[in-house]
Amino acid sequence: MSKQDNLVTAAVIMIGDEMLSGRTQDKNLCFIAGFLGEIDIQVEEARIVPDNQSRIIEAVNALRPQYDYIFTTGGIGPTHDDITADAIAAAFNVGIDFNDEAVAILRQRYDEKDLNAARMRMARIPHGASLIENPVSKAPGFQIENVFVLAGVPKIMQAMMGCLAPRLKGGAKMLSRSIRCNIGEGLVAASLKTLQSRFPTVALASYPFFEKDGMGTNLVARSTDEAALNQAEAALIELVASTKSQ
Amino acid sequence: MSKQDNLVTAAVIMIGDEMLSGRTQDKNLCFIAGFLGEIDIQVEEARIVPDNQSRIIEAVNALRPQYDYIFTTGGIGPTHDDITADAIAAAFNVGIDFNDEAVAILRQRYDEKDLNAARMRMARIPHGASLIENPVSKAPGFQIENVFVLAGVPKIMQAMMGCLAPRLKGGAKMLSRSIRCNIGEGLVAASLKTLQSRFPTVALASYPFFEKDGMGTNLVARSTDEAALNQAEAALIELVASTKSQ
Numbered sequence: 001m002s003k004q005d006n007l008v009t010a011a012v013i014m015i016g017d018e019m020l021s022g023r024t025q026d027k028n029l030c031f032i033a034g035f036l037g038e039i040d041i042q043v044e045e046a047r048i049v050p051d052n053q054s055r056i057i058e059a060v061n062a063l064r065p066q067y068d069y070i071f072t073t074g075g076i077g078p079t080h081d082d083i084t085a086d087a088i089a090a091a092f093n094v095g096i097d098f099n100d101e102a103v104a105i106l107r108q109r110y111d112e113k114d115l116n117a118a119r120m121r122m123a124r125i126p127h128g129a130s131l132i133e134n135p136v137s138k139a140p141g142f143q144i145e146n147v148f149v150l151a152g153v154p155k156i157m158q159a160m161m162g163c164l165a166p167r168l169k170g171g172a173k174m175l176s177r178s179i180r181c182n183i184g185e186g187l188v189a190a191s192l193k194t195l196q197s198r199f200p201t202v203a204l205a206s207y208p209f210f211e212k213d214g215m216g217t218n219l220v221a222r223s224t225d226e227a228a229l230n231q232a233e234a235a236l237i238e239l240v241a242s243t244k245s246q
Numbered sequence: 247m248s249k250q251d252n253l254v255t256a257a258v259i260m261i262g263d264e265m266l267s268g269r270t271q272d273k274n275l276c277f278i279a280g281f282l283g284e285i286d287i288q289v290e291e292a293r294i295v296p297d298n299q300s301r302i303i304e305a306v307n308a309l310r311p312q313y314d315y316i317f318t319t320g321g322i323g324p325t326h327d328d329i330t331a332d333a334i335a336a337a338f339n340v341g342i343d344f345n346d347e348a349v350a351i352l353r354q355r356y357d358e359k360d361l362n363a364a365r366m367r368m369a370r371i372p373h374g375a376s377l378i379e380n381p382v383s384k385a386p387g388f389q390i391e392n393v394f395v396l397a398g399v400p401k402i403m404q405a406m407m408g409c410l411a412p413r414l415k416g417g418a419k420m421l422s423r424s425i426r427c428n429i430g431e432g433l434v435a436a437s438l439k440t441l442q443s444r445f446p447t448v449a450l451a452s453y454p455f456f457e458k459d460g461m462g463t464n465l466v467a468r469s470t471d472e473a474a475l476n477q478a479e480a481a482l483i484e485l486v487a488s489t490k491s492q
Contacts, residue, residue, distance in 0.1 A: 018466070020292065021280075022278075043267070045301070079439070080442050110432075114433075186323075189365070203327075222263075
C-alpha cells in the first residue's frame with residue numbers, strides 16, 4: 001500500500017541492555033502499537049538500543065524528523081544506568097535540571113528521609129519538556145517536542161500512555177480484516193498477488209502458521225478505505241473458497 | 247562497561263508489518279539474543295521495520311558495517327509481501343536469481359504439481375550468497391557476507407539458527423550474575439553507582455519489579471572478566487545485606 005498523506009505515524013525506541021541480552025522478553029512494543037492503532041496512529045519502525053548515551057541520541061535524532069511521534073521506553077529510574085533523560089537533553093541540545101513540578105511530585109510520594117539523591121535524579125527533566133503523569137509509581141515521564149519519554153516497566157508505561165493519550169492526534173483510521181484458512185501460503189500466493197494489484201489502497205499480507213492441529217495461513221487486509229477493504233475482504237473469502245474446492 | 251576489543255557483536259533486524267501493528271508479539275529477538283549469548287556473541291541493537299524495500303535496505307546497510315554479524319527475520323516466504331531476498335540483493339547491489347541448490351531442495355520437498363511459481367520464488371537467492379538449511383519447512387535462508395537471512399516463523403528461525411551456528415565465531419564469554427532483593431531501586435542506587443566505579447570492567451544494572459507479593463529490584467552484573475565479576479557479585483550481596491539491615 002502506498003503511504004497515505006493523512007496517516008499519522010510513530011516510531012518506538014526501547015532502551016535497555018536487558019532486551020538485548022535475552023534476559024527480558026519485550027512486551028512494550030506490542031502494547032504501544034496496539035494502543036496507538038486504536039487512536040489511528042501507525043507505528044512504522046521500532047529500535048531496541050542499549051543503555052548507552054550515544055546510541056540513544058543517534059536513534060532519537062535519526063527517527064524524530066521522520067515520524068509524527070516518537071515514544072521511548074526505559075532508563076528513567078533512579079540508578080546510574082538510567083541515562084535516558086540526559087541522553088534526550090543531549091539529543092535536543094538543551095540543558096537538564098531539577099524540575100520544580102517533578103520535585104513536588106516526588107516530595108508528595110516519598111517521606112523526606114526516603115527521598116535520597118538517587119530518587120531525586122528522577123526529577124531531572126530536560127529544559128522545555130512537559131511532564132507525563134505516572135499514576136503507578138509517581139516519578140514522571142516527559143514530552144519534549146514530538147518525543148514522549150516513558151518508563152520501561154510495562155505496568156507503568158501503560159499507565160503513562162493512558163495519561164498522555166489526550167495529547168496525541170490520530171489520522172486516518174486503519175481498519176483491518178483477517179481470514180484464517182487451512183491452505184498453505186504457497187497455494188494462495190499467486191491469487192493474493194493478483195488481488196493486491198486489484199486493490200492498491202489495501203495492504204494484503206499473509207502469515208503462515210504451524211500448529212499442533214495443522215498448518216495454514218492467516219490472510220490480513222489493512223486499509224483506511226473501508227469500501228475498498230470490504231471488497232478486498234469479499235475477494236479474499238472467495239479466494240479461500242475457490243482454493244479449497246480445487 | 248567500556249566496549250572490549252575481543253567482544254563479537256551482532257544486530258537483529260526483524261522484518262514485518264505484523265509486529266508494528268500490534269498484531270503479533272515478537273518472540274524472535276529474545277531467542278536470538280539468548281542463543282548468541284551462549285556462543286559468546288553480544289546483540290547490541292535491534293530494529294523492527296515494515297515490509298518495505300527501502301526501509302529494509304536502509305536498516306541492513308546502516309547496521310552491517312557496525313557489527314560483526316547481522317541477522318534478519320521474516321519476509322522470505324512465497325507471497326508478494328515477502329520481499330526480503332530482493333531487498334538484500336539491492337542492499338548489496340548484486341543480482342538475484344533462481345539458485346540451483348535451492349531449486350533442488352524445493353523439488354525434493356514438493357511434488358511437481360505443487361511446486362508453483364509462488365513457491366519457486368523461495369528459491370530466488372542473491373548472487374554470492376550461501377544457503378542456510380531449513381530443517382522444518384525446507385525453503386532455505388541464506389548468508390551473504392556478514393548478513394544471515396532467516397525465516398520469521400519462530401520454529402523455523404530457531405531451527406535455522408541451529409544449522410548456521412557452526413559458521414559463527416564467538417568472542418569473549420559474557421558472564422552474568424543476578425541477585426533479587428526486596429529493596430526499592432532508589433535505596434540501592436547510590437551504593438550501586440559507587441560499586442560501578444569500583445568495578446569498571448563489570449556492567450552493573452538494576453531492574454525494578456512490581457508483583458502481587460511485593461516490589462523490589464533485580465541487580466545484574468555482566469562481564470567477560472570472571473575474577474572481577476566474582477568480586478562485584480560479593481560486593482552486591484554485601485550491599486543488599488547492609489541495606490536490609492538499615
